[in-house]
Amino acid sequence: MKIEELELDKDLQQLWQQLVKLHYKLREYTSAKYKRVNPFMENLFEWKEKGEFFGGKNVTIYDSTTVVGDVKIGDHTWIGPFCSLDGTAGLVIGRYCSVSLGCQLLTHDTVKWAVSGGEADHEYAPTKIGDCCFLGSYAVITKGITIGDHCIIGAGAVVTKDVANFSIVGGVPAHRLGTVNIKGTGEITLQYEKK
DSSP: OOGGGSOOOHHHHHHHHHHHHHHHHHHHHHHHHHSOOOOHHHHHSOHHHHHHHTTOTTOEEOTTSEEEEEEEEOTTOEEOTTOEEEEEEEEEEOTTOEEOTTOEEOSEEOHHHHHTTTOSOOEEOOEEEOSSOEEOTTOEEOTTOEEOSSOEEOTTOEEOSOBOTTEEEETTTTEEEEEEEEOSSSOEEEEEOOO
């Protein structure tokens, strides 16, 4: 879109021009420092600012992520871009977690409300992600689920049942694929179950 196509007063035209200059400057800075090109809104604020708002130490939450309701996030956790953190019934995410691009962590649904034509209520249940978990891109954690510590949730998985500590799960619906084995500091093996 070109500024000339809009009917803007002088103040709005100047503001637009300043925003364009800011956009280019921030893009240059982010590209040089992080070797990435972000959407404009991701460059406006420090990625850890939103994390500090939720009380965790060294928590990153991308600005494109939506956070609703009662959400608690443990220290050193990273929440990627375009995620949805639904804390309407209470959402807890542990320490040292990595929540990848586009993950949906839910604490309610409107299934019965929709199919009943609004006669049934929305359903709510708290969701908990343990410490030291990795959630792959576009994973969906449905309401009322507890994921244990040291778990891996595969990309695109839809988790509809609780996940035990040290589990690897994936698929739709998610099922157990293997185990996370930790021996000493930093010695980790992923053991997959045979088909």
